[in-house]
Amino acid sequence: MTGNTHIVGGIAASLAFAQVSHYDPVILLGAGVVGALIPDICHGGSTIGRKLPIVSKVINTIFGHRSFTHSLLFLFLIEVLLTTFLKNESVTVGILVGMVSHYILDMATKNGIKLLFPLKVTIRFPLTTKTGGKIEYLVFAALSLLSVYFGYEAFVNNY
Incomplete structure (x- = not known):
């Protein structure tokens, strides 16, 4: 998926959550967008990869x-780092x-992901699409x- 789809996916997921x-939906919203971009740090052309090119290159x-x-595994490591160093x-x-x-x-793309890394198993949905x-x-x-x-639901119910 492209960066824009990941951003709107992060928005939808965080507001649904x-x-x-x-x-607080405002905090979830902002953090959800950041989280939706983090996994693509491994791709130099991604939004986050362009912001942190050296880190991106090393990881890739x-x-x-x-x-x-x-x-x-990466999700778990991020969770440990965040709960250790962030108090929010x-x-x-x-x-x-x-x-x-x-x-x-x-997982909805033809290439899928290595969700169970370090196992080399590719995980994808039965029906997939081409990125872009x-x-x-x-x-x-x-x-x-x-x-x-x-x-609408989050902000009407919370504010």
Whole structure:
């Protein structure tokens, strides 16, 4: 998936999570967007890869794309780092929700992800799409509509 689809996926996921949790939807929203971008640190052309090119290059050289940073192991390590060094649980949860949304969206692509890294098993859904294709555009549109719906619900119920 493209960066824009990951961003709107992070928005939709974090606002949906706000519906069933006690966390501040504004914090979840911001953290969810950041989390939705983090897994692509392994790709130099990604939004986060362009911001941190040296880190991106090192991670890509060691692990490649859609392996370690798209795994449950990486998700767990990020969770440990965030809970150790951040005292704001809403930020931690928002980042993790955004990362999970990224994983789910990339599992819908033909290349899938190495969710169980270091195992070399590729995980993808039975029906997949091409990154940047027409189906991704429909996914983006659906996630945008869900973001509006969940956003309305989150902010009406919380403010």
